[in-house]
Amino acid sequence: MDGSVGGERLATLVRMSEGAPRVRFAPSPTGYFHVGGARTALYNWLFARRLGGQFVLRIEDTDRERSDPAWTDGILSALRWLGIDWDEGPIHQSERRAGYEAAARRLFAEGRAYACDCTPDEVRARTAGNPVPGYDGHCRARGLEPGPGRALRFKVPDEGTTVVCDLVRGDVEFANATIEDFVVQKSNGDALFVLAVVVDDLDLRITHVVRGEEHLPTTPKAVLLWEALGDGRPLPVFAHLPILVNEQRQKLSKRRDKVAVEDYRDAGYLPEAMVNYLALLGWAPADGREVLTRDELVAEFRLEDVNRSPAFFDLKRLGHFNGVYVRALGDDAFLAASRPFLEAPDVPFAGRLDDQVLARLAPLAKERVATLSEVPDLVAFAFVEPFDPDPGAYDKAIAGDDAAPEILERFLAGLDTVPFGADGLRSVLTGVADALGRKLAKAQAPVRVATMGRPIGLPLFESLEVLGEATVRARVGAALARRRGEG
């Protein structure tokens, strides 16, 4: 390889990065928007924002078979959620066919492309055993006129080398002999993406093409087209980002891997956390910090520091970042962000929320969730009606504990002796624990299950204070009665 992105070359490429770069993010609307696309969009955006350039959004929907406007909507809303805004667009390639047709005509007129009426089957049959793969140039010299049923193929030079100047990979060389005469216009008249991309990048005056590594092998074709259609305009600087992989180290696939950006939104991840995590997948700031605000990312991000190897999208690590961001939220912001989850149609206490209670529970819950979708479960005890302890928890902590009746009874009695509140409750239960020779941790289990329904959750005494004396007495009493009734 010629992977050295060092010295002179780097200096030159970086110099080209100065001024006002124009980048584009160009997803194709053929499926939901996944985190790999989000990372690519983010890197484009960070690069543009840092250098004061423009970020253009382009929808690559030249394939009418597979594209669907619904997917475009999903992409736009995911980008907005992530806070990735665009300066121009969305530009739809489907609306720019005239330009592609003109380019195709020009290529033909200038002898850079030729018409071909071979069917895919014919080509395959003919080239089956060839050492050099791809089209065999069958129609090159047949002098066919373009027309319905005839594709247009670019006449790739037989000799020489095409070089892709890449900010993250260095110069990547492709022998022209290994590049087939590729199709630029389908036999139905539609442009193929390679052509469309080059025409648009030229028209949009794109200076930097930042995209996934899967595009690297087709880049020499784009370079060839750019040279044929660019009227001498300098090539864009390329930057092929390492792909994102799953645990099997394969490229993230919309099909196979559940990595839709909107799923993460729905699961209670914060966009700031997602952006922070995504930014660190393939790049890191010089000083080793890991939690960075959006502004810090913009200030620190350098395309030339992006590394070259694939990165695994690690949910655990995302969870860690999300926890950091959730905990950093103010109580009000935390509540506001949790709202959609608390008011979701499937929560068992829908319509019984109490903002006062919620506000008091917020600081307690904030510290204990990795994602916002966990909030409803944590605060359910305060709203659910009628209240009933989780069966498994009841069996273990109350039915299965010989001392449980006495603990509950003494606890209930103790309530008469102190002012109701977290401190009083704590001292009561501490007294009970002491009297029975138990650790406080062990003594609180029956009370917790009786009042909050589950063995783990928010801090007991603070939660009971919020619950209120009457409810606490009622629940403890109910659990006690039930336990006694069962012998």
Added chain:
RNA sequence: GCCCCCAUCGUCCAGUGGCCCAGGACAUCGCCCUUUCAAGGCGGAAACACGGGUUCGAAUCCCGUUGGGGGUGCCA
């Protein structure tokens, strides 16, 4: 098959010839704190794929091998 890319702890990054018997973070294990669970604190285990060079000196440079990945469509 052919073309191209990649190769540091399980994972994500740091490291651009000596500061590295390799540093941070996530995960993991142990301890502490503690009313559960978290959070937090402390500590542990854990990696330069292999082989040749170059050099006084290589995780860092070169070559090869192996391994992984991407592409190979009239998809993007």
